[in-house]
Amino acid sequence: MEDIKILISGDKAISVQMGSEISLEVNRKVLMLQAELEKNPIAGVTETLPTYASLMVHYNPEIVRVKELSEEIMKRTQTMQDIAAGKKRIVEVPICYGGEYGPDLEYCAELEHTTPEEIIRKHSQHDYYVYMLGFAPGHPYAARFEEPFSFKRRETARVMIPARSVVVQQNLSDLIPFDQPCGWNIIGQTPCEICDYSRKDPFLVHAGEWTRYRPVSPEEFRKIRKQVEAGKWKPRIIE
Amino acid sequence: MGIQVIDPGILTTVQDGGRIGYQQYGVTPSGPMDERAFALANLLTGNQAGTEELEMTFAGGRYKFDTDAVIALTGADMKPQINGEPIPMYQAVSVHAGDELALGFAKVGCRTYLSVSGGMDIPLVMGSKSTLTSKHLGGIDGRKLQKGDEITFTATVSEIPLQEKRVLPQPVYPAETINVRVVAGPQDDGFSRKEFRKFFWFSATIANECDRQGIRLNREIPVQHIGDGNIISDGIAFGSIQIPPNGQPIIMMADRQTVGGYPKIGTVISVDLPLLAQAKPGMRVNFIEVSIELAQELYLRECRSRKEIEERWRA
Numbered sequence: 021m022e023d024i025k026i027l028i029s030g031d032k033a034i035s036v037q038m039g040s041e042i043s044l045e046v047n048r049k050v051l052m053l054q055a056e057l058e059k060n061p062i063a064g065v066t067e068t069l070p071t072y073a074s075l076m077v078h079y080n081p082e083i084v085r086v087k088e089l090s091e092e093i094m095k096r097t098q099t100m101q102d103i104a105a106g107k108k109r110i111v112e113v114p115i116c117y118g119g120e121y122g123p124d125l126e127y128c129a130e131l132e133h134t135t136p137e138e139i140i141r142k143h144s145q146h147d148y149y150v151y152m153l154g155f156a157p158g159h160p161y162a163a164r165f166e167e168p169f170s171f172k173r174r175e176t177a178r179v180m181i182p183a184r185s186v187v188v189q190q191n192l193s194d195l196i197p198f199d200q201p202c203g204w205n206i207i208g209q210t211p212c213e214i215c216d217y218s219r220k221d222p223f224l225v226h227a228g229e230w231t232r233y234r235p236v237s238p239e240e241f242r243k244i245r246k247q248v249e250a251g252k253w254k255p256r257i258i259e
Numbered sequence: 260m261g262i263q264v265i266d267p268g269i270l271t272t273v274q275d276g277g278r279i280g281y282q283q284y285g286v287t288p289s290g291p292m293d294e295r296a297f298a299l300a301n302l303l304t305g306n307q308a309g310t311e312e313l314e315m316t317f318a319g320g321r322y323k324f325d326t327d328a329v330i331a332l333t334g335a336d337m338k339p340q341i342n343g344e345p346i347p348m349y350q351a352v353s354v355h356a357g358d359e360l361a362l363g364f365a366k367v368g369c370r371t372y373l374s375v376s377g378g379m380d381i382p383l384v385m386g387s388k389s390t391l392t393s394k395h396l397g398g399i400d401g402r403k404l405q406k407g408d409e410i411t412f413t414a415t416v417s418e419i420p421l422q423e424k425r426v427l428p429q430p431v432y433p434a435e436t437i438n439v440r441v442v443a444g445p446q447d448d449g450f451s452r453k454e455f456r457k458f459f460w461f462s463a464t465i466a467n468e469c470d471r472q473g474i475r476l477n478r479e480i481p482v483q484h485i486g487d488g489n490i491i492s493d494g495i496a497f498g499s500i501q502i503p504p505n506g507q508p509i510i511m512m513a514d515r516q517t518v519g520g521y522p523k524i525g526t527v528i529s530v531d532l533p534l535l536a537q538a539k540p541g542m543r544v545n546f547i548e549v550s551i552e553l554a555q556e557l558y559l560r561e562c563r564s565r566k567e568i569e570e571r572w573r574a
Contacts (some may be wrong), residue, residue: 027445030526031554033496035445042491054283069282069494071518076494078282081555082562153285154492154518157394161492198394215285217384217396223284 024097026090027074031081036093037074042163046073047151048103051228053093056100062092070227071152072161103228110147110230110258113195113210115186116241117143121209124174128188128205131171139207142167144233148193150225158197158215158223162231165191177203184209186233195224195231211236211245212255224255232258260326260415261379264408268320268362273379273398273410274513276309278387282494282517289389289397292471292513292536293370294529295561296334299427300374302568303331303351305419311381311388313373313404319362320404322373326356327417329376331425335368335432335537351376351425353418368432368537377414391514393472421572436462436543437534441500441525442551446490449522450502454483458524459546463508467540471514473501474535476544481506484522492520498527498535510535528554530561 025037036053039046050070057068057077064083069076079089117140118125129136148162155161168191178201181187185196187204196202197214214224225231236244247253264271274297277290291297291314301310319337332339332348339346340361346352354360365371381388381398390398399408419425447455463476488504495501499511501521510527511519512535527535528549538544 028442028526028551029445029494029496029523030442030498031529031551031558033494033526035493037493040491067280067282069517071493072491074491074493076282076496078496081558085555086551152492152518153283155285155516157281157284157286157396159285222385227283 024094026093028086029076031086033076033078034086034090034093035074035076036097038097039073042072042151044149044165047149047228049097050075052100052103053097055103056096060096062089062096064089071154108230108259110232111225112232112234112256112258113212113224114236114240114244115144115208115210115233116236116238117208119238121238121241122186122207124205125207128169128171128207132169139169140235142169143188143193143207144235147230147232150227150229150231152227153223153225156197156200156215158225160195160214160225160231162193162195162225163191164193171205173203174205177201181206182209184211184214186210209241211241212248212253218251261375261409261411262322262324262360264404264406264410265321265323265359267404267406267408268315268318270316271320271404272314272390272392273311273381273388273404274314274390275311275388277513278385278389278391278397281385285517286385286394286396287391287514287517288497289387289391289471290513291372293334293372293533295533296370296372296536298565299349300331300333300372302565302572303333303349303425303427304329304374304376305351305425305572306374306376306378310374310378312375315362315371315373317369318364319371319373321359321361324354324356324358324360326412326415328354328412329416329419329422330354330360331374332362332371333374333427334371335365336429337362337365337371347426349427349429351419351422353422355417367434369539370536375412376416376419377412380411380413393514425572427568432537433534433542436545437538438545438547439531439534440528440547440549440554442528442554443525443548444523445493445526446522447524449484449486449490450482450524451485455524458482459548462543462545465538465540465542465544469538469540471512473512473515474510474538476508476510478507482508482524488522489520490522492518495519495523496526498529498532499523500525500527512536528557530554530557
């Protein structure tokens with residue numbers, strides 16, 4: 021196994037680095053360690069936070085000190101179990117591309133020297149892997165593994181973009197749960213809530229899951245939006 | 260039965276021990292900026308650790324009680340008064356139905372905590388009553404208090420055991436310079452040894468951009484990275500000192516983002532975070548490197564001293 025490093029993040033957290041690159045393989049190890057710590061908890065660990073390549077472990081030093089925790093975690097990285105192979109949970113997310121919902125779609129097509137339809141095809145034909153949630157509640161950091169776009173961020177960031185925007189750069193695409201500043205291009209909007217505190221599970225997607233984008237017309241967008249607002253809409257899950 | 264907000268002050272929010280277990284979904288823990296003042300207020304009123312309190316920033320405002328209660332105020336001295344008569348900070352105080360609590364501006368320090376014996380009736384969101392205003396989460400409708408808000412207390416308490424003994428020394432906050440101890444890492448290797456040392460040689464000034472999310476610092480000489488100042492985004496702890504590509508540090512506080520892509524040169528130790536929580540723009544900050552072992556020993560010492568106080572006041 022690649023070198024696992026434990027980094028000190030102050031007196032109440034460590035960052036367990038499972039690798040030094042953004043890849044499915046390294047991220048799976050992060051989630052494996054998290055699963056191991058959920059299954060067989062270590063006394064004093066208060067919560068864990070998976071990121072691209074590391075698991076942050078928050079702990080109470082009154083119960084466990086840095087040395088014994090680090091040693092125990094290193095042991096766990098040797099004994100942790102593989103996440104069931106082939107188990108892929110895909111959340112289907114409807115998106116209305118272009119127009120008022122995706123003001124940058126045509127600009128992205130220009131940047132790629134192609135048509136808006138081709139941008140939509142590339143974005144909706146491949147599944148995206150959710151590496152982690154962060155930045156805002158329920159905000160997925162997701163990537164696809166085929167046909168990346170060549171463009172990166174916009175030259176200047178927008179001060180505020182609307183909640184539910186779908187933004188892209190290269191092989192990355194994020195769903196924006198709340199109004200926020202953003203430097204990426206907006207190609208569409210989803211009618212569903214990415215984070216809704218009133219739901220039992222507020223989050224549309226979770227780390228380690230996949231998303232699949234289904235293009236919908238403005239009419240269907242408005243229809244789904246009404247269902248969402250009435251609390252009657254549920255995403256299609258493909259397993 | 261509880262309090263009515265006549266004047267909410269500048270930024271008053273409900274905070275409890277924090278929203279634990281949701282960082283993996285991108286939800287920051289929130290909770291008090293000054294964990295020490297927060298903990299001592301709950302000790303004074305006989306509450307369990309982590310019971311919700313009001314966190315007032317810069318100026319406290321005015322509140323009318325429509326029930327008897329035992330309260331305690333800690334943190335920055337906002338010269339509290341009941342019906343125009345001064346009341347002490349860091350002491351359990353009985354108030355009566357009809358009383359009005361008024362707080363002014365904090366001359367030194369900037370955050371004051373109000374604990375009410377028994378706690379406040381605030382809905383739990385994801386297991387916590389803490390407010391995260393930027394994400395409209397928790398507290399009272401996810402926002403700061405406003406005029407006319409009413410907060411119901413969980414219990415009517417007119418006296419608590421050993422109340423006359425419940426007094427603690429009031430801290431004196433520095434007005435100009437704070438010395439803050441730091442444990443190196445997680446990305447201290449993103450800086451040359453010389454740059455790392457320089458971080459501790461030169462002080463920094465607290466910028467105007469300082470809030471519950473983070474405290475921005477200005478240094479005359481920016482901190483230089485070895486690389487381009489970006490890392491693979493990883494987790495952020497309370498007190499993480501991020502160095503963005505421009506070399507001006509940002510200390511991540513209670514409402515921080517859960518993950519970030521800037522290298523973190525070090526992390527402020529838990530027992531020194533309250534100094535930052537009470538510091539104002541324009542103040543100078545000196546950093547001192549300490550070992551993780553010392554940081555944890557100091558934290559444990561503080562936990563023990565709180566337990567001793569709790570024991571002493573147990574009826």
